[in-house]
Amino acid sequence: QVQLQESGPGLVKPSQTLSLTCTVSGGSISSDDYYWNWIRQHPGKGLEWIGYIDYSGSSYYNPSLKSRLTISVDRSKSQFSLKLRSVTAADTAVYYCARGGASGSPDYWGQGMLVTVSS
Amino acid sequence: QTVVTQEPSFSVSPGGTVTLTCGLSSGSVSTNSYPSWYQQTPGQAPRTLIYSTNIRSSGVPDRFSGSILGNKAALTITGAQADDDCDYYCVLYIGRDVWVFGGGTKLTVL
Numbered sequence: 001q002v003q004l005q006e007s008g009p010g011l012v013k014p015s016q017t018l019s020l021t022c023t024v025s026g027g028s029i030s031s032d033d034y035y036w037n038w039i040r041q042h043p044g045k046g047l048e049w050i051g052y053i054d055y056s057g058s059s060y061y062n063p064s065l066k067s068r069l070t071i072s073v074d075r076s077k078s079q080f081s082l083k084l085r086s087v088t089a090a091d092t093a094v095y096y097c098a099r100g101g102a103s104g105s106p107d108y109w110g111q112g113m114l115v116t117v118s119s
Numbered sequence: 120q121t122v123v124t125q126e127p128s129f130s131v132s133p134g135g136t137v138t139l140t141c142g143l144s145s146g147s148v149s150t151n152s153y154p155s156w157y158q159q160t161p162g163q164a165p166r167t168l169i170y171s172t173n174i175r176s177s178g179v180p181d182r183f184s185g186s187i188l189g190n191k192a193a194l195t196i197t198g199a200q201a202d203d204d205c206d207y208y209c210v211l212y213i214g215r216d217v218w219v220f221g222g223g224t225k226l227t228v229l
Binding site for chain 2: 063
């Protein structure tokens with residue numbers, strides 16, 4: 001069964017870049033059947049889709065975050081990554097990585113990682 | 120900006136049946152919206168219940184079912200149990216490779 005695990009700094013300073021990596025195990029990140037999603041959840045709030053990358057390396061983003069966002073994949077390490085630039089306190093959230101099935105919607109989720117933006 | 124709407128809260132009696140809905144601020148939900156449903160308990164990652172309208176994720180009991188009702192996606196829970204008391208989220212594909220989550224429904228079983 002596929003498993004996903006987020007990693008990266010739990011604390012980022014305002015105006016800096018938030019960088020997270022998701023390591024995929026138990027399945028191929030290169031399969032053309034899947035999409036690789038990032039989702040976040042602000043404290044006490046609902047889920048927000050950030051974006052995803054497909055098997056070809058094409059990435060698709062939430063329009064509200066697009067100008068600050070890059071999602072990339074490193075197939076050799078079975079990892080995909082999130083970079084969110086110029087962060088503010090409003091970017092403080094639990095960040096989840098998740099596999100998307102054939103339609104793209106998340107099916108398998110990582111456990112999530114709290115990232116706090118603070119000086 | 121497209122908003123996905125869910126009931127903020129709902130209540131069901133133990134053993135009862137409840138239907139939660141997921142709509143669009145403008146337009147109708149169809150199978151082409153690929154609605155998916157997630158269950159989340161406090162401090163935990165979401166658990167996938169339903170994807171592509173009505174396909175149950177592995178290990179999800181058949182008490183949970185998905186459908187399109189009118190112009191909305193729906194999640195029906197039959198035989199509600201105490202551990203169904205948590206938050207439920209839907210997500211919809213709105214086109215141009217963009218997905219939007221609903222605000223979530225807090226379900227109370229009492």
